[in-house]
Amino acid sequence: MVYIEQLQQFEGQTVTLKGWQANMRESKGLLFIVLRDGSGFCQCVVNLEEVGEDVFNELKALSLESSMELTGLVKKDDRQIGGYEVQVTNGKAISASIDYPIAKKEHGVDFLMDKRHLWLRSRRQWALMRIRNAVTFEIHAFFQNRGFMQMDAPLLTPNAAEGTSTLFDIDFYGRPAYLSQSGQLYGEAMAMAMGRIYTFGPTFRAEKSKTRRHLSEFWMIEPEMAFFDNDMNMDLMEDMIREVVTKVIEKCRFELTEVLERDLTKLETVAQKFPRITYTEAVHILKGNQAVNGKTSIEVLQDDLAALQKQIADNETEIADKQSQVDAGGIKKGKLNWLKNKIDQLKVENKELQERADNIPQWLESAKNFTEGEDFGGSDETVLTRLFDSPVMVYNWPTPIKAFYMKEVEGDPNFVKGVDLLAPEGYGEIVGGSERETDIEVLLQKIKAHNLPQEVFEWYLDLRRYGSVPHSGFGLGLERLITWISGTRHIRETIPFPRLYGRVEP
Ligand code: 4AD
Ligand code: MG
Secondary structure, three states: OOOHHHHHHHOOOEEEEEEEEEEEEEEOOEEEEEEEOOOOEEEEEEEHHHHHHHHHHHHHOOOOOOEEEEEEEEEEOOOOHHHEEEEEEEEEEEEOOOOOOOOOOOOOHHHHHHOHHHHOOOHHHHHHHHHHHHHHHHHHHHHHHOOOEEEOOOOEEOOOOOOOOOOOEEEEOOEEEEEOOOOHHHHHHHHHHHOEEEEEEEEEOOOOOOOOOOOOEEEEEEEEEEOOOHHHHHHHHHHHHHHHHHHHHHHOHHHHHHHOOOOHHHHHHHHOOOOEEEHHHHHHHHOOOOOEOOEOHHHHHHHHHHHHHHHHHHHHHHHHHHHHHHHHOOOOHHHHHHHHHHHHHHHHHHHHHHHHHHHHHHHHHHHHOOOOOOOOOHHHHHHHHHHHOOOEEEEEEEHHHOOOOEOEEOOEEEEEEEEEEEEOOOOEEEEEEEEEOOOHHHHHHHHHHOOOOHHHHHHHHHHHHOOOOOEEEEEEEHHHHHHHHHOOOOHHHHOOOOOEOOEOOO
16 A cells, blocks of 8 residues: 555556545546645546446445445646546445535534544544644754753643632542642753753643633643753743744645644744843834834834725725626636636635734734733734744743743843744744742742642742752743644634533534
């Protein structure tokens, strides 16, 4: 058996493929079957004269997602997806699929989510899962090549790491315990044993709201490094994002460009140095009091709005022009269809542009009115990254809005050495990290201030009692990174079986 992704090694030879029918059309004694086998897609042409009536009719009777085996000659054909075509000489059904529920017409997302076990077979989901796999691989490669050791942190924990509001509690043999929100605290212990470690595992947050960026179960990569300050931490974070994104663009070019139509120039900005700004600078920039590259946030947004409005107006003119050609009549069918398609396309585009234009006045309002000391909202992150058009790192955050373990800035306890990495194009925070507090007195006082029970943190405090060292780390949200790389609107499509508020099935 040969896999579709291996076809280039078999040009001019006869191979046997096994897979599922992704599409089929018939024309004058020919069947054009698009076969998918998980590794790729391939058009297989079945000629009645070549295979005979029995085989032809057996294959012709199969409908969408039926499984089959096809044998044939591999031909190079650049017009085909994957670049090859198979001229079938023999074939047979393995198992029929009757009334496949996901037809080619548009379905609502709730329906598709209910059918997630089948939806995963579609082209777009196939591309997303391949990208997820490549991202996972490249993250491991990045850390392993640098001498980091992977560790598995426990998922059942007695304590909160990231605040108590998003804990899932469970009954652990009669005593309360929680699903882990983060492996970090255990990562810190392991870093004191092994030097540089990273976790790669699931984490859980009870996020009681429906957003495009939140899952209840998501995968996090958490490196932790002994003897790293927050500058070294930011260097590592930047190197990791740059390397992973660059490698994934290389490996998944087909998935990204052909299937998902991702604009790669947006991702290629990772080649530049990521700007690093303090929280306080970010606030000034957001509120329009500090310019970036000679322009304030207010000016950039107003320019964006004007550009969108111009594009919408231009499209309107083009729609009217094409419509009048249609109305005038007397054009050939081919041209008529082309015109109608183009009009529909432009209308869809204008709807999207209008949505974007409608957002901008609200963003401007909330940027201007931002209260210093608070956390940034989604639109604030969008505005900040828009000004740089690249990922941005924001560091030195107000103490009250960050976790208890973050190290205070020397001489200024109002700020902690936290850092968030924000992705551009509205994707927002994909990494959060910090240098860790080493002063046990400060930690004790913070644990109290955060209303956390000191007893369950005694083991963590031991790390400060016995050979404490400066150390830092961060957490990368795997699905957040995939969402940005793939240009997907909603995070739910980046994980095989998403768990989020209101959904734990299938
Ligand atoms: O910023 P967070 O809460 O940081 C931590 O958990 C630290 N313990 C990390 C560390 O320093 N070791 O979460 C880290 C990242 C976020 O930047 C985001 O990418 C992702 O985890 N994340 C989520 N992703 C999907 N759904 C959610 N509900 C998420 N919450 C956080
Ligand atoms: Mg965070």
